[in-house]
Amino acid sequence: xxxxxxxxxxxxxxxxxxxxxxxxxxxxxxxxxxxxxxxxxxxxxxxxxxxxxxxxxxxxxxxxxxxxxxxxxxxxxxxxxxxxxxxxxxxxxxxxxxxxxxxxxxxxxxxxxxxxxxxxxxxxxxxxxxxxxxxxxxxxxxxxxxxxxxxxxxxxxxxxxxxxxxxxxxxxxxxxxxxxxxxxxxxxxxxxxxxxxxxxxxxxxxxxxxxxxxxxxxxxxxxxxxxxxxxxxxxxxxxxxxxxxxxxxxxxxxxxxxxxxxxxxxxxxxxxxxxxxxxxxxxxxxxxxxxxxxxxxxxxxxxxxxxxxxxxxxxxxxxxxxxxxxxxxxxxxxxxxxxxxxxxxxxxxxxxxxxxxxxxxxxxxxxxxxxxxxxxx
Numbered sequence: 001x002x003x004x005x006x007x008x009x010x011x012x013x014x015x016x017x018x019x020x021x022x023x024x025x026x027x028x029x030x031x032x033x034x035x036x037x038x039x040x041x042x043x044x045x046x047x048x049x050x051x052x053x054x055x056x057x058x059x060x061x062x063x064x065x066x067x068x069x070x071x072x073x074x075x076x077x078x079x080x081x082x083x084x085x086x087x088x089x090x091x092x093x094x095x096x097x098x099x100x101x102x103x104x105x106x107x108x109x110x111x112x113x114x115x116x117x118x119x120x121x122x123x124x125x126x127x128x129x130x131x132x133x134x135x136x137x138x139x140x141x142x143x144x145x146x147x148x149x150x151x152x153x154x155x156x157x158x159x160x161x162x163x164x165x166x167x168x169x170x171x172x173x174x175x176x177x178x179x180x181x182x183x184x185x186x187x188x189x190x191x192x193x194x195x196x197x198x199x200x201x202x203x204x205x206x207x208x209x210x211x212x213x214x215x216x217x218x219x220x221x222x223x224x225x226x227x228x229x230x231x232x233x234x235x236x237x238x239x240x241x242x243x244x245x246x247x248x249x250x251x252x253x254x255x256x257x258x259x260x261x262x263x264x265x266x267x268x269x270x271x272x273x274x275x276x277x278x279x280x281x282x283x284x285x286x287x288x289x290x291x292x293x294x295x296x297x298x299x300x301x302x303x304x305x306x307x308x309x310x311x312x313x314x315x316x317x318x319x320x321x322x323x324x325x326x327x328x329x330x331x332x333x334x335x336x337x338x339x340x341x342x343x344x345x346x347x348x349x350x351x352x353x354x355x356x357x358x359x360x361x362x363x364x365x366x367x368x369x370x371x372x373x374x375x376x377x
Contacts, residue, residue: 004030006077009084011035013218016045017256045217062106068113092183103186130205138188139171140178141318170324173271180316204268211275211323215252216350231293241313243283246320250276251343275323
């Protein structure tokens, strides 16, 4: 079936993987990639599909309501996969207004533009979908729990086969929201607007909340690519607090597969959690990164351990996130394809093989190139 799908934030890390998957897998779809091309948006992430006949890029700000209305009408959009967002917690602490503008008002502008266009059609909302991608951080924080029931940091690491080592509590789709940072508060607000548009106007919508992603093309302000690059350049590896905070990690291509599956087969008005059952303490993850980078670059194991630098913890740093994605597994048959160690190996190799991409991103040259290319459009 011919479809016109708008993917927002499609030049970013997760978005570029979703765009590539949809463009390649569905040649009968017209895929419109809309991205503001902020510091985290990079069209070099999509060089391999940029000339595909079913792909169009538009540089735009989702908070520009008038422009969103025109794009909906001009491109006859019948499905939206909304990934565009400011997403770095540290930046949200320094500049919460930018996060509110993009993640709240931008989401609202997109919702209202979709509502007006879809309600103007003879078929109305039939066959339409607003799919909103969110984060596990909206749920707040979980405690780290010893097997004996006491709550405190401890050293046992979790793996895909032993994912309950850090506690028996997980975020499920009905977990109450309790955001602790300006970033998670802005995403929570966007989630609420999406659900309100379904309840008030009948807009077909789905919300998903995902755990930490990693993999190729991730902007190097995030832990894994930042630390890979710092190891290669013999720079300090800044670890918040004692490195005891726990996160659930998911390879980005597995997330893209889940988005594809949910977009096509998910139930309207439902929420789905997407996670890897793959919890790691930050310090243990960092040691795996060091070990992998050192081995793949010809150094002895532990060569870069001395780069670890403990720094003051950031405000409101949640101790543990852990996603229960069994609903998605049971209802739609999705599950992660990679164990963490395999995913890290693949990720490190990608960054080692794509140093030109990393150098271009860290220098900022990509921003000037695409700013000039799309200036005035």
